[in-house]
Amino acid sequence: MSWKTLDDMDLGGKRVLVRVDINVPVVDGTVTDATRIERIVPTVRHILAAGGKPILLAHFGRPGGERRENLSLKQLVPTLEGAFGAPVLFAADCVGTEAELATEALQPGQVLLLENTRFHAAETKNDADLAAGMAKLGDVYCNDAFSAAHRAHSSTEALARLLPACAGRLMQAELEALEGALGAPKRPVTAVVGGAKVSTKLELLGNLINKVDYLVIGGGMANTFLVAQGINVGKSLAERDMQGTAAEILAKAENSGCTIVLPKDIVVAQKFEAHAPHQTLPTDQCPEDGMILDAGPESVAVITDIFSKSQTLIWNGPLGAFELEPFDAATNAAALKAADLTRSGQLVSVAGGGDTVAALNASGAAHDFSYISTAGGAFLEWMEGKTLPGVAALEQ
Ligand code: 3PG
Ligand code: MG
Numbered sequence: 001m002s003w004k005t006l007d008d009m010d011l012g013g014k015r016v017l018v019r020v021d022i023n024v025p026v027v028d029g030t031v032t033d034a035t036r037i038e039r040i041v042p043t044v045r046h047i048l049a050a051g052g053k054p055i056l057l058a059h060f061g062r063p064g065g066e067r068r069e070n071l072s073l074k075q076l077v078p079t080l081e082g083a084f085g086a087p088v089l090f091a092a093d094c095v096g097t098e099a100e101l102a103t104e105a106l107q108p109g110q111v112l113l114l115e116n117t118r119f120h121a122a123e124t125k126n127d128a129d130l131a132a133g134m135a136k137l138g139d140v141y142c143n144d145a146f147s148a149a150h151r152a153h154s155s156t157e158a159l160a161r162l163l164p165a166c167a168g169r170l171m172q173a174e175l176e177a178l179e180g181a182l183g184a185p186k187r188p189v190t191a192v193v194g195g196a197k198v199s200t201k202l203e204l205l206g207n208l209i210n211k212v213d214y215l216v217i218g219g220g221m222a223n224t225f226l227v228a229q230g231i232n233v234g235k236s237l238a239e240r241d242m243q244g245t246a247a248e249i250l251a252k253a254e255n256s257g258c259t260i261v262l263p264k265d266i267v268v269a270q271k272f273e274a275h276a277p278h279q280t281l282p283t284d285q286c287p288e289d290g291m292i293l294d295a296g297p298e299s300v301a302v303i304t305d306i307f308s309k310s311q312t313l314i315w316n317g318p319l320g321a322f323e324l325e326p327f328d329a330a331t332n333a334a335a336l337k338a339a340d341l342t343r344s345g346q347l348v349s350v351a352g353g354g355d356t357v358a359a360l361n362a363s364g365a366a367h368d369f370s371y372i373s374t375a376g377g378a379f380l381e382w383m384e385g386k387t388l389p390g391v392a393a394l395e396q
Pocket of ligand 2: 376
């Protein structure tokens with residue numbers, strides 16, 4: 001890969017501007033999932049150990065270019081200090097005099113957090129002047145925010161072109177995991193794509209059929225493919241206007257030697273509700289008033305058999321309505337099989353996307369996966385084969 005890493009940079013005594021993604025969920029002032037914070041610790045510690053001064057640049061939520069106190073990054077300072085085991089100072093702006101004075105006062109062993117970059121409307125326009133203001137605060141730029149790399153913003157794109165730039169440890173790990181899964185993977189490669197809608201994952205499906213050997217389609221989007229095959233799905237969620245597109249994907253997959261796997265049996269209920277009365281039926285027997293909420297055990301057997309034959313697995317999206325028990329059964333069973341195969345060294349498994357990671361955490365399988373991405377949108381765009389601006393800017 002053609003970008004520099006922290007190992008290529010001279011960090012001693014340097015002010016290192018680190019773009020991180022600490023866009024973590026906060027409920028009533030408490031961070032409810034600190035994963036993204038934990039995952040940037042190696043980068044921050046590496047810089048501190050090398051005698052550099054980490055200065056963190058980040059966005060938080062979508063304040064739309066206005067200063068909004070509830071989206072101030074200041075509230076994350078205690079969580080960051082706990083994670084880094086180092087004092088974290090805070091500057092109330094990411095450019096300007098206050099930020100400049102704070103960087104000058106920073107002592108070795110301390111970390112500086114700058115205020116939400118999106119308090120400036122210029123940030124999301126990839127504005128060059130804003131980037132120049134940020135560049136004044138550092139000697140080196142390190143991008144560790146893979147999960148924001150699909151955004152061409154001042155702090156992720158323009159800034160990378162103004163200072164000696166490198167990828168942080170998390171960025172490196174994310175790119176290496178994805179490259180291993182889709183770039184030059186060990187075959188056979190299987191992708192699991194689930195979720196509600198075909199329309200939001202069209203480009204993804206189009207790219208994957210050229211790259212993977214098996215494509216397992218689950219969740220609501222599988223229903224659209226069933227409709228395309230002339231199967232009645234009753235009241236199930238399906239995009240009936242997308243059936244032509246689904247039929248095209250099926251035809252293209254056949255031409256490119258990719259096997260598309262759709263449910264063989266279905267779990268059907270009358271209501272979209274946890275513990276709704278339900279029955280397991282062959283896929284072509286969904287009653288008129290029925291709603292498909294999960295794949296059945298025969299489908300799971302087919303899927304896990306494919307996992308056993310595979311060397312690489314990339315997973316985005318649940319197989320059923322995983323947020324409603326017991327309609328998480330197919331997702332859980334398949335995830336646990338992937339975890340087993342990974343643990344015994346037979347499979348490299350990579351997963352990403354907000355819902356996906358929530359589903360894999362709930363199943364207890366996540367910690368055995370080879371790699372769990374911190375990214376949602378960026379993971380999807382990478383899987384779609386798109387160039388991520390934040391990564392491309394490091395490659396110059
Ligand atoms: C995310 O949470 O997915 C990233 O931080 C990107 O946030 P955004 O979708 O608001 O750009
Ligand atoms: Mg997002």
